[in-house]
Structures are given as structure tokens and as C-alpha cells.
Amino acid sequence: MLLTSLTVDLPALAARTGWEMKPEGACKGDVCVPLAGTDPTNARALAARLGMPLVEDAAHGLWALGPEVGGRALTTARAPEIALPNLEGQPFHLSSLHGRKVLLVAWASW
Amino acid sequence: MDLPVWQALRAELAPHGLEVVTVALDIDPERARPWIERAQPQHPSLIDSAHVLDEVLGVVNVPNGIWIDEDGMIVRPAEPAFPERPAGTVSGPRPASAAPVPDLSDHQRAVLAEARKIRVEREKYTAALRDWVAHGAASRFVLGPDEVIERSRPRGVEQATAAAHFEIGQHLHRSGDAAAAIAHFRQAHRLDPDNWTYKRQAWILVHPEQGPTEHYDSDWLRDVQRLGAERYYPPLQMPE
Numbered sequence: 524m525l526l527t528s529l530t531v532d533l534p535a536l537a538a539r540t541g542w543e544m545k546p547e548g549a550c551k552g553d554v555c556v557p558l559a560g561t562d563p564t565n566a567r568a569l570a571a572r573l574g575m576p577l578v579e580d581a582a583h584g585l586w587a588l589g590p591e592v593g594g595r596a597l598t599t600a601r602a603p604e605i606a607l608p609n610l611e612g613q614p615f616h617l618s619s620l621h622g623r624k625v626l627l628v629a630w631a632s633w
Numbered sequence: 634m635d636l637p638v639w640q641a642l643r644a645e646l647a648p649h650g651l652e653v654v655t656v657a658l659d660i661d662p663e664r665a666r667p668w669i670e671r672a673q674p675q676h677p678s679l680i681d682s683a684h685v686l687d688e689v690l691g692v693v694n695v696p697n698g699i700w701i702d703e704d705g706m707i708v709r710p711a712e713p714a715f716p717e718r719p720a721g722t723v724s725g726p727r728p729a730s731a732a733p734v735p736d737l738s739d740h741q742r743a744v745l746a747e748a749r750k751i752r753v754e755r756e757k758y759t760a761a762l763r764d765w766v767a768h769g770a771a772s773r774f775v776l777g778p779d780e781v782i783e784r785s786r787p788r789g790v791e792q793a794t795a796a797a798h799f800e801i802g803q804h805l806h807r808s809g810d811a812a813a814a815i816a817h818f819r820q821a822h823r824l825d826p827d828n829w830t831y832k833r834q835a836w837i838l839v840h841p842e843q844g845p846t847e848h849y850d851s852d853w854l855r856d857v858q859r860l861g862a863e864r865y866y867p868p869l870q871m872p873e
Contacts, residue, residue, distance in 0.1 A: 596691025
């Protein structure tokens, strides 16, 4: 997740990574990590708490939070909410296809 | 490019409850546009400029397919996904009697030679997909939740850090700072050398054939030769 400051926008974090702040802590799927006093809007503190790499590009004033380290790319078999735009820039939510089988195909022009 | 073939398969299987969603992993959506406009897909056709699917689903090469059931559960994680081509469109080795292909550079000839060795399992994948659409949870190709997780890609600190570098790199590239982006793409390649989308995406931005340049220490041909073309896509782990 790209950051332009070290303050994390929590709704954007949830949309991009699936990590949501709940009374029990930072939660993704069935997994909750107690915050134990961590300010989740503080990127460095949040990265340390959740085991995410925080890469800095000081020259451009950019940071990126990588996904949490350990285990597998999937922490649950529940499909993450994926919202991506079409060519016209209109967002499409994968969850809108609930009730149908979905074949998601990743391809590229290259 | 198989977009029209996916569309034909979608037309066949949509009445039986399948939707296809195609996602182009392209930093520059304009490169994907001609392919999409030519195919005129009836299904959602999306753009993933930041390669989010790598991070959230463990995609590391294309084409890859992920099966998601009616309840939103993944029943097969990312794996090579080639659709069966209609009869008459299957391309194979050129007969020896065919006229030589003109005007290919040595590099292009070498790329073609490697590409012909790559494992592509069209019939097996498509048969499995049809079976799932017909039989749902009872299909022998459906995996349980634990196996879905287990078969998804391991994520160590290298892969996670590579994702963060790629994120900054794609942002810089799209902001017009291609030179600054390269430094981050190089880091992503170094940290996660098995991720072909990070590599192919970066190579194509500096070379139309993903060939060698001064910007990167690797290129498609060299890396495929190093790995062995037959290992470029893992074999489908499916019952016969």
C-alpha cells in the first residue's frame, strides 16, 4: 500500500489490504492482532505490529507497506474484496458476483 | 492473447452459473486497451496497474486463474490458466516444409525456441473448469480451505518487501519518473526473482521484447534459459 506520509488512512488500509480496525484489534478475515497501545495510523508502529515491511523512498516522499510477512499469500480461503477499475476507470467489486461461480483470470498485454 | 477464447468459454458456461473476470496486470492501461477493445468482452474486464493480485492472491505469472465459488470462497488458488482453443485455431510447431520465418533477429529466434518448450495445459485446465461448473462443490477439482491456503504462494520477508518496492516503482513510473521507478523494480526483482509479473512488467517498459538492456541484470530469455523453459509454469496439480 502506497503512502505519501507516515500517517495511515485506515479506510484506505482496509480497502487495499483487508486489515480493519475493530475493538479486538487489527483484523483480517478470522485473524485479529491486538493493538496493545499501538496507534494504527502511525505507519511505523503499525508495520512493526503487523509484521509488514515499510519501504521508504525519501527522495520522492513515498513509503509503501508490504503485506504481512509469514505464512502464505492467502491467510484465509475467503476471497479478499478486490475493487479494480475497468478501462473507463469505473470500479468493479468482485463481491458483486456473490451467488455465481467466478473464474478470475490474470493476464497482461506484455 | 487468449481474451477472445475466454470470451467464447464464458458464453458457453455463463448460462450454467459461471462468470469470468479478466484482470490485466498492466502499469499502463493503454497497452491493454487494444486487446480488450478487439475482444469486446461481455464479462467484467479490469485493470490492475499496481499488480494488486500478486499481493492479495499470490499471482506471480500470467495467465493465471483463480476459482471462487458462490459463497465467495476460493476453491482453487492462483495457477496457470490456459483456455482450450476452438478447433482450427490451435497453433503448433511449424511444419518443416513451411517457408522460413523472415526477418527474425537471433534474439527473436532464441525467444521462440524457448517459448516452444513452455508447458501449456489447455485441455486439462478447460476440462477441469467445465467439471467444476457442472458439479460445483462435488467436483473433484475443488480444494478445501486448508489446501487452498497451503497451495498459495509462501510469503517471506523478501516477497513482502518486493511487493512494497514494486508498489513504489509502479507509482513512480505512472507519475512520469521512469528512471526512479527502475531502482525499485530492480529491488523487487532481486528480492523476489520467482515473480515473473514484476520482471516482465518492468522489462517491457524498457524493451519491446523484454530483451537485455543496461537497466536490468536480467531479461526474459536469459532468465527462462537459466530456469529451464519447462519449469516456467508449474504443472497443474489436478486429478486425471
